[in-house]
Amino acid sequence: MRIEVRDLSVRFGRNVAVDGPSFTLDGDKVYGLLGRNGAGKTTLLSVLAAFRRANAGTVRVDGEDPFEHPTLTRDICFVRDRVDAEDTDRVRRVLQRARDLRPYWDDAYAAKLTELFHLATDRKISALSRGMKSALAITVGLATRAPLTLFDEPFLGLDAPSRRVFYDELLADYLAHPRTVVLSTHLIDEIAPLFEEVIIIDRGRLMLHEETDALRSRGATVTGPAEAVDRFVGDMVVLSERRLGPTKSVTVMGSLGPEWRLAAQGLDLEIGPVGLQDLFVHLTREERP
Amino acid sequence: MSRGAVFDDRSPIYLQIAEKIKNDILSGALREDEQVMSTNQYAAFYRINPATAAKGFHELIDEGILYKRRGVGMFVAPDARERLRHDRRQRFFAEVVDPMLAEARVLGIPLGDVVRRIEERAGQEVDRT
Numbered sequence: 001m002r003i004e005v006r007d008l009s010v011r012f013g014r015n016v017a018v019d020g021p022s023f024t025l026d027g028d029k030v031y032g033l034l035g036r037n038g039a040g041k042t043t044l045l046s047v048l049a050a051f052r053r054a055n056a057g058t059v060r061v062d063g064e065d066p067f068e069h070p071t072l073t074r075d076i077c078f079v080r081d082r083v084d085a086e087d088t089d090r091v092r093r094v095l096q097r098a099r100d101l102r103p104y105w106d107d108a109y110a111a112k113l114t115e116l117f118h119l120a121t122d123r124k125i126s127a128l129s130r131g132m133k134s135a136l137a138i139t140v141g142l143a144t145r146a147p148l149t150l151f152d153e154p155f156l157g158l159d160a161p162s163r164r165v166f167y168d169e170l171l172a173d174y175l176a177h178p179r180t181v182v183l184s185t186h187l188i189d190e191i192a193p194l195f196e197e198v199i200i201i202d203r204g205r206l207m208l209h210e211e212t213d214a215l216r217s218r219g220a221t222v223t224g225p226a227e228a229v230d231r232f233v234g235d236m237v238v239l240s241e242r243r244l245g246p247t248k249s250v251t252v253m254g255s256l257g258p259e260w261r262l263a264a265q266g267l268d269l270e271i272g273p274v275g276l277q278d279l280f281v282h283l284t285r286e287e288r289p
Numbered sequence: 290m291s292r293g294a295v296f297d298d299r300s301p302i303y304l305q306i307a308e309k310i311k312n313d314i315l316s317g318a319l320r321e322d323e324q325v326m327s328t329n330q331y332a333a334f335y336r337i338n339p340a341t342a343a344k345g346f347h348e349l350i351d352e353g354i355l356y357k358r359r360g361v362g363m364f365v366a367p368d369a370r371e372r373l374r375h376d377r378r379q380r381f382f383a384e385v386v387d388p389m390l391a392e393a394r395v396l397g398i399p400l401g402d403v404v405r406r407i408e409e410r411a412g413q414e415v416d417r418t
Contacts, residue, residue: 029340030338167336168333168336171332171333171336171338172333174339175329175332175333175339193296193302193335193336193337193338193341194336194337194338195338196338196340196341212338212341213301213302213303213341213344214301216300216301216302217300217301265391273300
């Protein structure tokens, strides 16, 4: 599903949670929504999911406003790290309710997922551990097969092996049934290879929207004698710098291609990569040099 | 991610995919006219987005290393290995020999010592054949 966000604004009293981002997602891709805690990820996703209305700006899903849209909302699934259910409900009941509501629900797939996550369907919600609550939410999110599936840090309670199951199932089921998936997280390195595009928001604003693979070559570190580093870096955008005696290491924004590498070799400078997680940390720091 | 860790952050993953397949062709693990994995199989196995995998394969089709058979899949081009060897031979001196000589200079190893070592090795190779 195609998503268009224009000048979106959501306020809680005097606090501005979403501060005017505009972007378009063409759809049928897996998108990563990255941002620090409190950056506005959950609020943004809740507006896309039609869980809340924006104070200003517009959201269009396949050209229509999803808020209180009876048919469109059936096709949108919002997954958090727990399900909305009564404590006394059993897992089975939660799955049945999803089946009744969701047109693309796959019973067999839901059964397979409960098995993979070792989720006992006769348990009450109140008796589930935090990890099992996450596993149930993810099971509902995947088996719903909604054309627009929004995952809001769904795996916070999951241990590493269960996260691996989630990543593998997300990828396999997306390959078999292509749909639009937006997943928010700050555990970037683990899941980044699954994202086709990445959206970074910071303090409610859109900081960057780019193909993940392009982002991978967007940053570089330059290390060597301080003076040579300064001359080499010139007026590049510097994200951070560190010094150890006469040696200086600078993280810059910009892809340093072969000609830069060749120039660096002659100056005894070392050019290194910046991982996505590092790039994210640098881009969303409180203060920059 | 163990399988995901095959790729590093040094360069775009699609280029690393293309490089991996080239290495498989060079080593003979992938033979000429042999079918390669589909982008979806590749994506699932290495835990990467299928669009990224597809981009890597397209790169190889553009270079003429792979060719496509409609509705069947992608195959290794008949002259792929020879062409890759030719390319790699040209890069060998710039990427392997030149940095080695630069390192030798930093360490103060006379060029004569390096040449002598290479000649010794060359002698062993001759003995072996």
